Amino acid sequence: MESLQIIQHNILYSCSYQKEQSSEQFLPEHSLGITLSGEAEYFTNEGSYLVKPGTIGLMRRNQLVKKYKKPSITGEPFKMIGVFLDQKTLRQYAAENAIGEQQPYQGNSVIQLTGNPVIKGFFDSLIPYECHPEKLSDKLCKLKTWEAIELLLQIDPSFKNFLFDFKEPHKIDLENFMNLNYLYNVPIGTFAKLTGRSLSTFKRDFFKIFEATPEKWVQRKRLQMAHYLITQKKKRPTDVYLEVGFENLSHFSFAFKKYYGFAPSEAGN
Template identity: 60%
Template sequence: MENFINLQHNIVYSCSDQNIMSTEHYFPEHALGIMLSGDAQYYTNEGTFVMKAGGICLMRRNHLFRKMKTLGENGDPIALISLFLDQKALHEYAREHHIFKQDAYQGLPMINLSGNVFLKAFFNSLTPYIDHPGKLSAKLAELKTSEAIELLLQTGGILNNFLFDFQEPHKIDLEAYMNHNYKFNIPVSSFAKLTGRSLSTFKRDFTRIFGTTPEKWLQHKRLEQAHYLISKKNQRPSEVYLEVGFENLSHFSFAFKKLFGQAPTKLAAQQW
């Protein structure tokens, strides 16, 4: 079971005692987080990022990723604190500090900041609020958010560009984007936003390009990839279903058999 505590509107503590957890989503705001215990692997189209206890990561908004979390070596729960740097706070910071418009950010969507002792101390200052969430007032959260921005900017490099590129997703090549990102199990409305479209425009453009609805195309595409991984790469159904964007094994097995006429376990057995 996973528990969430909203320490404030943009500061969240989460903790789970499940052995393995997998979630797929994108953040509409930048997220700065520390892994308090447990391990996490973040998979993106640009590569994999591993976080262990004490690891700190900055994640860029509007990027898709799959998160796989496991308990620590001693069975420690999966626990982390996340601080979301919303656009309103960043706009206000930029105005107060005379930071001008930035070019479009072209770097990695996840940046490893685990070695930053000042950010570690910053998160240490938030941990007492886990047991006393009512003590973290809106004013304190505002100050903490400004402190986090200041600490990030002190690291130098490309973070100025990372934080203050305020461009929203524009209308991009829908066919290329979907063929590149179909494995991510997010709502169709999120795909619409990430391709710079309203939901109605996304569905209309999608049907024109692919000749079917997004829901039907996504399931068929994911099942075709699963068939390839099982039949050609000798992967097991239990290894495949999350990778191709299904939430649970039973739904995956049912849909697979309906499309291909045999259960994925039977196909897998033929390969061994």
């Protein structure tokens, strides 16, 4: 068995037996999670975060995240439980609890809650459902999500601004954003959303700045970074292709050879 994911409404149980696994994703909703076993390193624009068994974290929506998962040295798989605090549920909670419009959130996008006994107890209550996910009805998932919201607000009232800022990303500096985020392997539409633009406006603004389509520019930047990592940092192509945003080694090798005229395996010689 390599990996198993169970998603019941907005509650996720994830288990990976692979020796190493990397992935990257766009988080459209806030996520509260705990690591049960194994280790992983998360990378965001704010820095990197090493998670071990017992690590609890709250991650803000609308951000890009890279994850490198590893099993423990004792052979245990990487296991975690996550609860997505979706916008619909948060809006319902805000309405029923008279929580007004919040100012744009300006704090950290990743908040550590490791060691908090209340949140740990909350996740302990979810562990039995891993083997019986069918027991997590829609009504029960809603109750558990509301419980998580209530506990976070009790821990720190300032979480109100984190959770209930419903504003979407505003139009930001596209050039600076792309130079910081081109290594994330996500759809162009996600880049558009995070810069506060429709897809058509994003493509139009992008061409004005870079004089290239987003697809061509992103691939060129990734290949240039790969070339640097192989020739200057002496990394192997097998260690580089995921790091620079390619999904598989064969596609990376083909694109690299087409752009540079030689295979990535020859670049470090």
